[in-house]
Amino acid sequence: MSVESDIAGLRRVLDDLTMSRSDLEMQVEGLKEELVFMKKNHKEEMVALHSNMSTSSVNVEVDAKPQEDLSKVMEEIRSQYEGIVEKNRREMETWYKIKKSNLESQLAETESRYSLQLRQLQVVVDNLETELSQVRMDIERQASEYQILLDIKTRLELEIAEYRRLLDGEDVK
Incomplete structure (x- = not known):
C-alpha cells in the first residue's frame, strides 16, 4: 500500500510537471x-x-545599440525552459528510482523480520506440541494406574466384605 501511495504521489508530480510544461x-x-x-x-x-525620410531631407544620426533579433531571444528563452524541464525530469526520475529502491529494501527487511518471527513462533509451537504430547501420555498413564488401583480397591473391598461375611458367619455358628 505504501508503494502504491508513493506511485500515486509520483503520478501527481508527473501530472503537475506535464501541466507546467x-x-x-x-x-x-x-x-x-x-x-x-x-x-x-x-x-x-x-x-x-x-x-x-524620402520626402524630407533631414539627416539624423542615432546613437543607440542595435536592436536585438527577437527570434534569437525567443529561441534562447525556449532553450532555457527546455533545459529546466529536462533538469526537473532527470531529478524526478532520480528521486523516483531512489524512492523505489528504498521501498524495495524496506520490503525485503520486513519480509526477513517476519520470516524470523515466524520461525521463532514455529519453534514455540513445536515445543508446546511436544509438551502437550507428554502431558497426554502422563494423563493416560495416570488414568491407567488409577484404573489398576480402582480394580485393586474393588477386589480388596470384595475380599474384606467376604471376610466379614465369613467372620460374621462363624460368629453365628
Whole structure:
C-alpha cells in the first residue's frame, strides 16, 4: 500500500510537471504570436519612416545599440525552459528510482523480520506440541494406574466384605 501511495504521489508530480510544461509551451506560443505582431508593426513603422525620410531631407544620426533579433531571444528563452524541464525530469526520475529502491529494501527487511518471527513462533509451537504430547501420555498413564488401583480397591473391598461375611458367619455358628 505504501508503494502504491508513493506511485500515486509520483503520478501527481508527473501530472503537475506535464501541466507546467504545457503552460510554458502556451506562453512560448503567445510570445511567438506577439513577436510576429511586433515584427509586422515594426515593418509598417519602417515603411512609414522610409516614406517620411524620402520626402524630407533631414539627416539624423542615432546613437543607440542595435536592436536585438527577437527570434534569437525567443529561441534562447525556449532553450532555457527546455533545459529546466529536462533538469526537473532527470531529478524526478532520480528521486523516483531512489524512492523505489528504498521501498524495495524496506520490503525485503520486513519480509526477513517476519520470516524470523515466524520461525521463532514455529519453534514455540513445536515445543508446546511436544509438551502437550507428554502431558497426554502422563494423563493416560495416570488414568491407567488409577484404573489398576480402582480394580485393586474393588477386589480388596470384595475380599474384606467376604471376610466379614465369613467372620460374621462363624460368629453365628
